Structures are given as C-alpha cells and as structure tokens.
Amino acid sequence: MAKPAAQNQVHLPADFEQVFAVAEPIGGWLTVEQAFLLYRQARAVDRPGAVIVEIGSHQGRSTVVLALAAPDSTVIAVDPFVDGAMFGGLGTKEKFEANLQRAKVTDRVELVQAKSTDRRQAWERPFELLYIDGKHDYWTVTDDLKWATHLPEGGSVLIHDAFSSIGVTLGLLRWVLPGTQLRYVGRAGSLAHFEKRRPSLADRARFIRQLPWWVRNVAIKVLLRLRLYPLARLAGHHDKADPY
Known part of the structure; x- marks a missing residue:
C-alpha cells in the first residue's frame, strides 16, 4: 500500500498493516500516517474494560482502526448521522454498520446516535482516549474539547483537521493554546495529538510553530x-x- 513521504523511513508493524488493509477501503479522510497514530494510541490504552470515545464516525474508517487496534476495549462512536450533502444521514449510518460487520468489530463498538454537544453535559462514563472528528465549526469544537474532562491525567486527545480547518484551529487557539489542561505533543498531517497535562512554554511554542502550515492549507x-x-x-x- 502507498505510504506518505513522512512514513517512508518509518517501519510500520505488520499488525498495523493488516489493520489498515481492512480500514483503507472505507470512505473517509484518514491517511495511513494518521491511522498509525490512532493505532498506536489505541494500543497504548488497550485493556479489558478500557473505553475509547470517538466523536464523528462517518462511514467507520477511524472506528475500525481503533476497534482493531484495541480488541479488549470498547469504542464508543458518537455521531448523529444527520442528513446533508456532507454527512449522508441514514445512508451513511448503514455504511458505517456494514463496515463494522465486514471488519468483525461490531461487538467492540457502541454507537451513540446523537450530537456530541447534546450528550456531553450528562456524560459520566470515564474513558482512556478521545478522538475528535465531529462538526468542524468553532462552537462545536469548543464544546467537544470539554469531553477531555473525563480523561485521566496524561490521557490523549487526538483532533482531526486541527491544522486544515478554520473553525477547528480557531477553537484550539482560543481554548487550548492559552489553557492549562492540554499540551501539544505533535501531529500526523493535520491530525493533532494532545495530552491532558499542564503545558509548558515549550509545548505552547511547538503548537504556534504549526500555524504557518495551517495558513498554507x-x-x-x-x-x-x-x-x-x-x-x-x-x-x-x-x-x-x-x-x-
């Protein structure tokens, strides 16, 4: 399978190659580099009873990566499957469910068919990993970031389109860059990796250095x-x- 330049010199484990071979045919916007970051973070938290929350599932490309990477965990997929040209409504939900069946991970995934902003305030279940790829406007992203409250200290937050969407980046600039809850770790393309930990000045500077790339995108x-x-x-x- 083709690999982006950033991964050409990186050894990809055989078990990841097998995972991505299952996920790659599924419609969506997740590169092999980004899938590898999801895979590594999901593997890191995998244990019986562990929970991973995914906000925005679309047809299940990232869902399948997470579920195959963490076979002892439960992936909670939060997506309203609303109608619209970009979302596809119930047709997308049918593809999502068919893709989970094809990947044989239906028993590892719990679907919460609702807007993340509607479910967040009443949410009480803790989880070990948070992946955000929901609606990309400033207000939704701002609210989705609050899901990190349920993560343990040091838990990872992965945010897709962090440096390719105006709404997502503005939300991060307003609430994460000056904040005290999340530190920037790095990125795979536009998939940004944060940790629930007080950021240092170096962490903030590393985040700021990504902004020219965002402007370019x-x-x-x-x-x-x-x-x-x-x-x-x-x-x-x-x-x-x-x-x-």
Whole structure:
C-alpha cells in the first residue's frame, strides 16, 4: 500500500498493516500516517474494560482502526448521522454498520446516535482516549474539547483537521493554546495529538510553530474552491482534494 513521504523511513508493524488493509477501503479522510497514530494510541490504552470515545464516525474508517487496534476495549462512536450533502444521514449510518460487520468489530463498538454537544453535559462514563472528528465549526469544537474532562491525567486527545480547518484551529487557539489542561505533543498531517497535562512554554511554542502550515492549507483550500489548480500545485499540493 502507498505510504506518505513522512512514513517512508518509518517501519510500520505488520499488525498495523493488516489493520489498515481492512480500514483503507472505507470512505473517509484518514491517511495511513494518521491511522498509525490512532493505532498506536489505541494500543497504548488497550485493556479489558478500557473505553475509547470517538466523536464523528462517518462511514467507520477511524472506528475500525481503533476497534482493531484495541480488541479488549470498547469504542464508543458518537455521531448523529444527520442528513446533508456532507454527512449522508441514514445512508451513511448503514455504511458505517456494514463496515463494522465486514471488519468483525461490531461487538467492540457502541454507537451513540446523537450530537456530541447534546450528550456531553450528562456524560459520566470515564474513558482512556478521545478522538475528535465531529462538526468542524468553532462552537462545536469548543464544546467537544470539554469531553477531555473525563480523561485521566496524561490521557490523549487526538483532533482531526486541527491544522486544515478554520473553525477547528480557531477553537484550539482560543481554548487550548492559552489553557492549562492540554499540551501539544505533535501531529500526523493535520491530525493533532494532545495530552491532558499542564503545558509548558515549550509545548505552547511547538503548537504556534504549526500555524504557518495551517495558513498554507487554508490558502490551498481557497485555490481549490476557485479551481486554480496550477497555483495549488506551486504550493506543493498535487491533489484536487483538500489538504488534511
């Protein structure tokens, strides 16, 4: 399978290769590099009774990676499956359920069909890992970040499109960068990794250094919307799909 340049010099374990071979045909926006980050974090917390929360499941590409990486854990998938051109409504839910069946992980996944913002305030169940890939507007992301309250100290928060979406990045700049709850660890493409731990000045500086890359991605999105593909290629983007 093809690997992005960032992973060309990195040995990918055979068991991850098998996991991604199952997940890769599923529709969605998760690169092999990003799937490997999900896989490593899910493996790190896997134990009987452990819980992983995923906000935004779409057709189940990331859900399958998490469930296969953590066979002793439960993945709670929170997604309303609302209608709309980007979401697909009940048709997407049917694909999600079929993909879980095909991957043989139905018994490891609990679906919560609801908006994450509606369920958060009444949520009491602790979990070990949080993956956020829900609605990308500023207000929803701001609310989704509050799910981290239920993580243990040192628990990981993975946020997709953290440096390719205006709404997500603005939410992180407003609430995470000056905050005291999450420290920036690194990223796989635009999938950012945070830990529930008080950030140092070095952590904040490392986060700030990602912002030029975010500006570049937003500019490429504008060029793609205007169909100025040659200019996007000059910026190093050789695909008609958005950078993520």
